[in-house]
Amino acid sequence: MLAAFAVLLLFQCLGEGVVFVLHLPLPGPVAGMLLLMVALIVFPKLQALVEQAANALLAHLSLLFVPAGVGIVAAAASGSGHWLAIVASVIVITLLALAVTGLLLRGMKNAPEKDGDA
Amino acid sequence: MPDFTELSRFWVYLAASPLLGLTMTLCAYLAAQRICALFRGAPLANPVAIAIALVVGVLSVSGMSYERYFAGAQFVHFLLGPATVALAVPLVRQLPRLRQHWLPLTAALLAGSVTAIVSVVVVAHLLGATPTLLATLAPKSVTSPIAMAVAERLGGIPALTAAMVIGTGIFGAVFSTWLFQLLRVRSHAARGFAMGLAAHGIGTARAFQLSAEMGAFAGLAMGLNGALTALLAPWLVPLVMGWMG
Numbered sequence: 001m002l003a004a005f006a007v008l009l010l011f012q013c014l015g016e017g018v019v020f021v022l023h024l025p026l027p028g029p030v031a032g033m034l035l036l037m038v039a040l041i042v043f044p045k046l047q048a049l050v051e052q053a054a055n056a057l058l059a060h061l062s063l064l065f066v067p068a069g070v071g072i073v074a075a076a077a078s079g080s081g082h083w084l085a086i087v088a089s090v091i092v093i094t095l096l097a098l099a100v101t102g103l104l105l106r107g108m109k110n111a112p113e114k115d116g117d118a
Numbered sequence: 119m120p121d122f123t124e125l126s127r128f129w130v131y132l133a134a135s136p137l138l139g140l141t142m143t144l145c146a147y148l149a150a151q152r153i154c155a156l157f158r159g160a161p162l163a164n165p166v167a168i169a170i171a172l173v174v175g176v177l178s179v180s181g182m183s184y185e186r187y188f189a190g191a192q193f194v195h196f197l198l199g200p201a202t203v204a205l206a207v208p209l210v211r212q213l214p215r216l217r218q219h220w221l222p223l224t225a226a227l228l229a230g231s232v233t234a235i236v237s238v239v240v241v242a243h244l245l246g247a248t249p250t251l252l253a254t255l256a257p258k259s260v261t262s263p264i265a266m267a268v269a270e271r272l273g274g275i276p277a278l279t280a281a282m283v284i285g286t287g288i289f290g291a292v293f294s295t296w297l298f299q300l301l302r303v304r305s306h307a308a309r310g311f312a313m314g315l316a317a318h319g320i321g322t323a324r325a326f327q328l329s330a331e332m333g334a335f336a337g338l339a340m341g342l343n344g345a346l347t348a349l350l351a352p353w354l355v356p357l358v359m360g361w362m363g
Contacts, residue, residue: 025348030344032202036204050207054207062327066147067187073284093233096237097315101229102303106305
């Protein structure tokens, strides 16, 4: 568990480093995720080491958004104006983006059999 | 009779240490999970939204400042970084399916990303939003560090963008199941990919509650859409704003 956490932090550091050196428009942890993905493909044994800690963290991903969410609600309560435009665009655009992406992938469940026939 | 001055002195002492903020965060989340379990199956019962509401309620009643609260809550907040890195683990397990479906996934990523950016500019403009507000709203479907950087580059207000990002995430997590049922999108891979793309980390957290496969595709879409929006938005938003006059 401890070794797994060290690996995750190590890859976060690597991600931050790569982003800083190459001036990438990405947050360090996202770059770290991509680097860990490559590492897991190259060294499959790493999977068993990090698996448990990764699953434990991801099972409670919702919890990790609470502190930032509280800060934003507290800040937004003091703001004002244009609430109709803001709320309406959040609703319309989120539904639209979900629908477009979901519909384009609607055939995915049956795809393996089709690919097998081809 | 209880000694209230002693009690308030104890509260001041406790509120000054990081202990209280951390305890509040964990307890609020556990309570939110209980509440969600009571409304089993109801997508409106979102644990992030309920936990945030509980903490905000306690802060406003007790008069504790957000800075004080965050001194404790930052330990939870910090774990977002390693958790994002950890998304690689479920993703690698889905690798054979990614190879098989790279074409529809790429098409869906491009279409979803462009839809999110362009439609926000069009809708907000029609509702009379100022250019500053447009720039603030445009990147709101992606994870907050990227969204805030993009908003800043476009001349928006990064703090307000962060609020929109959380709002979008909660809204997407709450309404996605209903929308997918309506549109008959059934595969967990497709649902997850759409949730990660449109509702970033909070959508991904919701997807992981439903299945590991859905979570893996959500995490992938979140990362890819974050990168794509960072590349596309800085020239796509001024372009669309130019067309609209």
